[in-house]
Amino acid sequence: MTTPPRRTSAADPIRLSDVFPPADAAPAPGCGRCAELAADRAAARGKGDWSAVSDANVLIRRHPH
Numbered sequence: 001m002t003t004p005p006r007r008t009s010a011a012d013p014i015r016l017s018d019v020f021p022p023a024d025a026a027p028a029p030g031c032g033r034c035a036e037l038a039a040d041r042a043a044a045r046g047k048g049d050w051s052a053v054s055d056a057n058v059l060i061r062r063h064p065h
Helices: 032-047 050-062
Strands: none
Touching: 032 050
C-alpha cells in the first residue's frame, strides 16, 4: 500500500500578474499635487531610488480628485 502525496498547502497557488513593475500612475491633468509627485518620481528614478518611485506611484493613485 502506498501513501498519498503529502500536501503542504490547502490553497491553490497564487497567480501574479505578468506585468512587473506595474506601469507608472498617470497624474491627473491640472492637479498640482500630482504634478509634484510625478516630478519627485522622475527625480527618484534618476537616482535609482526604486522604493521612492513606487511610493510616488501609490500616492498618485490614491490622491483624491
